[in-house]
Amino acid sequence: MAKKQVFGDDAQARKGTHRKMAKVIISTKLGNNKFAYKESMVDQDSVKEYINENKS
Secondary structure (H helix, E strand, C coil): CCCCCCHHHHHHHHHHCCCCCCEEEEEEEEECCEEEEEEEEHHHHHHHHHHHHCCC
């Protein structure tokens, strides 16, 4: 059986509850010309703040 589609207010309410996430990768240079990478998932709205806090 096919899945029943929902239109209108119900669909908008369900769509609004999903959080949009972004993967952020921050690199840091180590002593002997090597790099270390830190990955994290952050809300899409707070990406700039996260990057500014974790800059080295």
